[in-house]
Amino acid sequence: MSLFVKDPQARVDHAIDWSAYLAGQSLVASLWTVSPVETGGLVVEANAFEAQRSSVRLNGGVAGRIYRLTNRVTLSDGQVDERSVTMRVEER
Template sequence: MAASNVWEKDPDAVLDWVWDWSDWLEPGETITDSLVIVSAGITLDSDAHSATSATAWLSGGTPGTPYTATNRITTSAGRIDDRSITVRVKNR
C-alpha cells in the first residue's frame, strides 16, 4: 500500500494497511502492544503487529464516506504514539 495518509478501498474489498514504525523507533526499541481503532461504519477484521510495524485488515464502508483508522502503539521504552489514516470508500 502507498505511504500516503489517504487510502481508497472498494466497499466489498478486504484489504490490509501497514503502519511502519521502524523510522520512528529508537535503536533497540520495539513495539510491545498495538491497538487499531476505526470509526463506526468500517470493519476491523483483524490486526497484528511485529517488533516494528502493525497491520490492520479492513472491510466494508459506504461509498463516499471517509473513515479514520488509528494505530496506537506502546513500545519497550514505554512510549505511546498514534498514527492515523483516512480510508475513503468508493466503488471501483
C-alpha cells in the same frame, strides 16, 4: 495523514512501518480503531504486529464515506504513540 481508497466489498490489508520512529525501541502492543463507528461502516477484521511493524485487515465501509483509521502503539520503554490515515470508501 495519508489518504487511501477502498471499495466497500473489498477486504484490504494496511500496515505501518514504525522503524523510522522507534529510536532503538520495539512495539509491544498495537491497537487499531476506526472513526466514525457506524452500521455497515469500515471494520477492523484482524490485526497483528511485529517488533517494528503493525498491520490490520479492513472490511466493509459505506460508499462515499471517509473514515479515520488510527494505530496506537506501546513501545518497549513504555512510550505510547499513534499514527492515523484517512480511508475513503468508493465503488471501484
